[in-house]
Amino acid sequence: MPKPSSRISRIVPSGKDGWEVHFTAMTRHQAGEDIIMLSVGDHDFDTPSETVEACVSAVRGGYHHYTQLPGIPRLREAMARVSTQCTGVATSADEVIATPGGQQALYAAAQAVLDPGDHAIVVAPYYATYPGTFRAAGASFTVVEARAEDGFQPRAEDIAAAITPQTRALLINTPNNPTGAVYSRATLDGIAEICRTHDLWLFSDEVYWTLGGGEHVSPRALPGMAERTLVINSMSKSHGMTGWRIGWLTGPRDLIALLVNLNLVTTYGLTDFVSRAAVAALENAYGVKEIAERYAARRTVFLDAICGLNNVTVRGSEGGMYVMLDISRIEPDCEKFAWALLEGEKLAVMPGSSFGEAASGHIRISLCQPEPVLTEAALRIRRFAATYRSLSE
Numbered sequence: 001m002p003k004p005s006s007r008i009s010r011i012v013p014s015g016k017d018g019w020e021v022h023f024t025a026m027t028r029h030q031a032g033e034d035i036i037m038l039s040v041g042d043h044d045f046d047t048p049s050e051t052v053e054a055c056v057s058a059v060r061g062g063y064h065h066y067t068q069l070p071g072i073p074r075l076r077e078a079m080a081r082v083s084t085q086c087t088g089v090a091t092s093a094d095e096v097i098a099t100p101g102g103q104q105a106l107y108a109a110a111q112a113v114l115d116p117g118d119h120a121i122v123v124a125p126y127y128a129t130y131p132g133t134f135r136a137a138g139a140s141f142t143v144v145e146a147r148a149e150d151g152f153q154p155r156a157e158d159i160a161a162a163i164t165p166q167t168r169a170l171l172i173n174t175p176n177n178p179t180g181a182v183y184s185r186a187t188l189d190g191i192a193e194i195c196r197t198h199d200l201w202l203f204s205d206e207v208y209w210t211l212g213g214g215e216h217v218s219p220r221a222l223p224g225m226a227e228r229t230l231v232i233n234s235m236s237k238s239h240g241m242t243g244w245r246i247g248w249l250t251g252p253r254d255l256i257a258l259l260v261n262l263n264l265v266t267t268y269g270l271t272d273f274v275s276r277a278a279v280a281a282l283e284n285a286y287g288v289k290e291i292a293e294r295y296a297a298r299r300t301v302f303l304d305a306i307c308g309l310n311n312v313t314v315r316g317s318e319g320g321m322y323v324m325l326d327i328s329r330i331e332p333d334c335e336k337f338a339w340a341l342l343e344g345e346k347l348a349v350m351p352g353s354s355f356g357e358a359a360s361g362h363i364r365i366s367l368c369q370p371e372p373v374l375t376e377a378a379l380r381i382r383r384f385a386a387t388y389r390s391l392s393e
Contacts, residue, residue: 011132019128021338025348036377038366039348041177041321045294047240048287055277063272069263070256071098071248075275078282079233083250086209086233087218089226094253097260098275100267102207102234102247103129108259109230109249110137110169113201119166123154124356125324127177127205140166145358148326152181152316152358156190163198170195172219173205175212175319178355178364180299182318185217192222195229202229207247210238210292213299213318220250227252235278237321240287246270246278295321298367298374305378309385321367324352325381328361330388338363340388345380 022039029035046052070076076093083091099105106129114120116138122130124143134141142162146154159170172191174183183191195202202219209216220229234247249259263269280286302323303314311329331337335351341363342348350366352359367374 007136007138011135019350019354021335021342022348022350025342029348033346035342035346035348036369036373036380037348038369038374038377039350039364040368041237041366042242042368043237043240043291044368044370045240047244048281048290050284050286051239051241051277051281054280055273058273058276061273063276065272067269067272067275069269070260071096071270072272072275072279074279075270075282076248078279079248079250082282083231083233083248086206086216087231087250088221089218091250092253095256096248096250097256097263098270099247099249099263100245100270102205102232102236103133104245104267105232105234105247105249106130106133106171106203106205107136108262109201109203109232109251110134110139111262112230112251112255112259113169114139117166118168119164120169120171121159121162121167122171123159123173125152125176125179125352125359126171126356127173128355130171139168143356145356146179146181147358148315148362152176152179152324153184153187154191156187156194159191160194163194163200167198167200169201169203171203171205173208175208175216176316177208177320178322178350178352178359179316179324180213180318180320180322181316182212182214183217185215188217188219188222192219192225195219196224200228203232204229205232207232207234207237208320209233210288211295211320213296230255235281238288238291239281239285240291241278241281244274244278246274295367298369298371299323301371302365302367302374302378305375306381309382312381312385315362323365323367324359324362325365326362327385330385332361334359334361334363337388341381341384344387345384347377347380347384 114137120141146152231250236242313326350364352362
């Protein structure tokens with residue numbers, strides 16, 4: 001075939017990473033092997049029935065046609081109200097654009113402010129798609145590692161040291177995937193000061209904002225930040241709608257207006273009946289409180305069950321859907337540890353190195369299983385850790 005573009009070829013460079021542990025475990029699990037899957041962040045429960053019924057009613061009501069490129073008006077209005085709650089900044093409908101999922105919102109943000117040759121900074125540990133999103137925009141990037149000993153709170157001086165004359169944007173995620181760290185106001189104040197000083201855009205991925213372990217602080221609410229912050233949001237986690245592909249981007253209205261043109265040549269708008277189900281979910285907060293309470297309870301149960309395990313330290317883990325365990329004193333190679341855990345205890349977890357060097361020596365535990373399963377998983381980790389040295393000899 002003719003040569004593909006360099007743009008598409010370099011989005012995800014070839015190479016081996018810890019996701020192989022998950023894919024192997026999933027294949028074996030689907031083949032009937034009794035493996036506890038704690039390696040992926042997808043809910044183990046269905047979308048709230050009220051949302052499903054709203055979708056069915058919309059389908060039966062004839063909402064099968066094209067929609068407005070930035071999202072149907074009522075959907076944008078509902079998203080704006082939720083953005084106001086999320087960020088603490090009064091938000092109007094023309095400051096949001098609806099997208100098919102949070103990933104498309106992040107992609108739109110990168111396309112909106114980065115040209116080929118521009119430079120960005122991404123704080124690690126990070127969600128796996130972040131580097132590829134920058135590559136898709138033709139931008140280079142530098143990874144700044146938040147340190148485990150700081151509870152994965154990034155240091156402003158480390159970010160400042162990565163800035164170049166070509167730097168245009170900085171990407172953060174709080175509550176964080178994979179670490180569960182919730183960035184403090186002091187951390188965000190330091191980041192905001194850097195963005196104002198160097199005239200940077202800030203991409204703030206806040207898809208886990210309803211699942212935090214305390215106050216959610218959005219950098220958009222800090223002085224001088226509303227005009228330079230692009231907030232990525234999604235209904236996947238907060239409303240139990242991972243497969244529905246509904247997200248949005250919040251930002252300055254002039255930039256949002258330009259992004260309508262990107263939807264013209266990419267998504268061409270969202271599905272009408274799904275949009276109307278999303279309106280119902282947003283306006284009525286279907287599932288939001290229950291989902292947040294469920295993950296808070298699961299986090300507590302798992303942490304209580306793992307507490308006191310020798311040579312294992314909990315890092316971050318205040319919010320989101322994950323717990324991060326530092327197992328480096330047992331085995332510095334977290335991918336080796338994860339493979340051995342899968343073989344020895346039939347428990348699938350993600351090696352921290354899959355999310356950047358900052359999380360090497362850690363494993364990520366997904367809380368997307370019922371509490372009894374999480375308790376059993378903690379017992380398996382305890383048993384495995386107690387015998388691991390003999391297994392590795």
